Amino acid sequence: MHDPLPAPTSALAKAHIGLATAGLGGFTIAAGIAALYLTMDRRLRLKRWKPQPGGLSLTGLERLHYHAVMLVVPVLTLTIVTGVLWTVKSGGVAAIGGRWIEVVMAAAAWLCSAAILVMRAALGVRGRKSALLTLAAFACTLLVLVWYGVRA
Amino acid sequence: MTELVAVGLNHKTAPVELRERLAFGAGDLAAALSALRERAGLGEVMIVSTCNRVEVYGVAPHWARAGERVLQALADTRAVPLTELVAHTFVRGERAAASHICRVAASLESMVVGEPQILGQVKDAFELAQREGTVGGVLDRCLGTAFRAAKRVRSETEVARGAASVPSVAVDLARSIFGELTGSGALLVGAGEMASQAGVHLKAAGVAEIAVVNRSEARGRALADELAARFAPWDSLDAELRRADIVVTSTGAQRPVIDRALLRPVMKVRRGKPIFFVDIAVPRDVEPEVARLEQVFLYNIDDLQGIVHDNMRARAAEAERAGSLVEEEVGEFVAWQRARSIGPIVQALQQHARDRGGGAGARPRQAAGPGARPAESRGGAGQRDRAEAAAQADDGAAPGRRGRGRRGRPGRGGAAAVRSRGAVSDGDRRGGGGACEARARARVTGRCGPSGGAEPRAEAKRRRGMGLRSQAHGAAGALAGRAPSLVSTRGPQGTCRREHVR
Known part of the structure; x- marks a missing residue:
């Protein structure tokens, strides 16, 4: 079994929890927009979309999704940094190995979300691939949260 | 009449x-x-x-x-x-x-x-x-x-919802993909009638730039001039595809002019920018496999007509509801017309009462006998005046002066009143003949409720049941001693009945 989580008494722990909460909120919004985008894209491709004046547009959703990810990535980065520091401070470097699931999931979420920004800037990748990456990153952060819940 | x-x-x-x-x-x-x-x-x-x-x-x-x-x-x-x-x-x-x-x-x-x-x-x-x-x-x-x-x-109702033509549906779909089209560019491949119609719709939708690519330069330039667009030679098709957001194809070509091999490098250059193909040509101008590419949306003429068909079906379903709504308004107009047709009878009654009673305060009940139910007995002299004013106002008064109808709904005036709400408000503020007219009309037609203060609800209901014919008889009954007269009353569906009343 894994060690139980230390009580979040230090400022670092509080910062980590605050950032994680904000990051999760941001990811939820980004994932919601991504899901909407994928639904609309699919319906348009299958010719099942009923155009409505003044409704959502695919490009608008894509832009909104990009901005949400742009805001979430720095928060997620800081969350991971403060989490690692908190773990090292409370249990030493060896404690990181004992929490490899959280570390791997958090790293995967970060990589996915960073990939969205880098691929868009470097290769112009957007649309379905970006939305799928956001959903994958969101799933990783959810797994981290679930794992925290199990340990708590 | x-x-x-x-x-x-x-x-x-x-x-x-x-x-x-x-x-x-x-x-x-x-x-x-x-x-x-x-x-x-x-x-x-x-x-x-x-x-x-x-x-x-x-x-x-x-x-x-x-x-x-x-x-x-x-x-x-x-x-x-x-x-x-x-x-x-x-x-x-x-x-x-x-x-x-x-x-x-x-x-x-x-x-x-x-x-x-x-x-x-x-x-x-x-x-x-x-x-x-x-x-x-x-x-x-x-x-x-x-x-x-x-x-x-x-x-x-939603009777006007959903586009009803292929070009309109194409524009609506383009809006679903790009949002407002003011920053988008359009490319017309082909210069036929369909391309012209699509161009007009796209221009009306506010597309920033339209380019026309056509094999025949003369026809292409003619369409470009008609739409105030830019003409580009056929060889520059792939270059134009890199720039355009909406592509309408309507050439007479027997084989697709835009295929996957042509579009794949184009999409790389576009760096994930979506492109919307509207293929209204038969045979099709765009290879169907193109739609598998990322950020490519392809609709052909059947897809667009399918949406038009769905919209028209939805409109037809809504038209029934709209029809009953129209009938509500028509009912009010017909009631107004009936009230208007009774105006002369009311005036005749008033004149008769004045003649018999020797003054405005005389009661026709005394003259008509206990069996009669003269219209005037439902109100006093003031009410009679209002009814008279209503009849006169209906004949020639400015419709904008008419007041508010039942339940505080906007004035049921004429077309001028509908177009000029200010005039209605003026009439209301002054408390002039408009509101009085509406009340008086309601009384004459037997539609006056308790709020009118003229009669109890049960009597009003009974009188509504009697209908206009009975009212006409009742009114005519007040003209005791007068020769039989011909009174036209209206039945349902605009039929006209003529009856001798005494």
Whole structure:
């Protein structure tokens, strides 16, 4: 079994929890927009979309999704940094190995979300691939949260 | 007594060959109004002449006879045999005529149900008739009702929802992909009629730039000039595809002109920017496999027509609901007309009471005997005055001065009042004849509720049950000792009954 989580008494722990909460909120919004985008894209491709004046547009959703990810990535980065520091401070470097699931999931979420920004800037990748990456990153952060819940 | 009549032909009743022979040009309408008024003996008249309909709305003492005269006048002036005209026209009177006018204005009688142009065309026709002085109280009220019904139909039903043509659907889909099209570029591949129509729609939607690519330079340039667009030679198709957001293809080519091999490098250069292909050509101009590429959206003519078909089905379903909404408004117009037709009887009663009683304070009950239920017994002298004022106001008063109707709804005035709400407010503020007129009319028609303070609810209900005929009898009964007189009353569906009352 894994060690139980230390009580979040230090400022670092509080910062980590605050950032994680904000990051999760941001990811939820980004994932919601991504899901909407994928639904609309699919319906348009299958010719099942009923155009409505003044409704959502695919490009608008894509832009909104990009901005949400742009805001979430720095928060997620800081969350991971403060989490690692908190773990090292409370249990030493060896404690990181004992929490490899959280570390791997958090790293995967970060990589996915960073990939969205880098691929868009470097290769112009957007649309379905970006939305799928956001959903994958969101799933990783959810797994981290679930794992925290199990340990708590 | 005046009756409403609607005579005409439209896309449902007559072929285009006859419609075009009867259609009035914009310059002819003013003269036609005066001529028709004279020849057909109409008190009021207006003409709605569009590509799908030529209809005359008038007011005359007898709608059926007036309809015949209008047909004769149209046959004479437009050089169309009367028999041919009669075979393709309709003549409707009273409630049916009012209902038809309201349905036309609400676009329920249009070829494309819910299209918005017809309301503007009816308004133009009405304004012209007003300028020519051929509109009176009845048409004003009827068209006011029609405009209000049209507004309600548009706002309370979804009869105008969803595009009804292939180019409109294409524009709506483009908006679904790109949002506002003001920053988007369009490319027309081909320079035929369909490309021209699509270009007009895209331009109206606010597309920033349109380019035309065509094998024949002359035709391509002609279309580009027509749309104030840019012409590009056929060789530059791939370069144009890199720039455009919306591509409309309508060439006569027998093989696809845009395939996956052409588009793959184009999409790389576009760096994930979406592109929307509208392929309205048969055979298709865009290879179907193209749609598998990321950020490529492809709709062909069948896809677009499928959406149009769905929209039209939805509109037809909504049209039923819209029809009952129109009938509500028509009911109010018919009630107003009935109240108006009773006005002269009320005036005669008042005169009679004055003659018999020797003053305004005399009670006709005393003269008519206990069995009679004179209309005046339902109110005092003030009420009688209001009823009289109502009758006079309906005949010629400015419709904008009319007040608010039941339940505080906006003024049930004429078309002028609908267009000019300020005038209605003025009338309300002054507490002038408008509000009084509405109350008095309600009493005359037996529609007065407890809020009117004139009679208990049960009596009002009973009186409503009696109907207008009974009221006419009751009113006439008050004219004790007077010779039998001929009174016309209206039955349902615009039928006209004549009855001897004593």
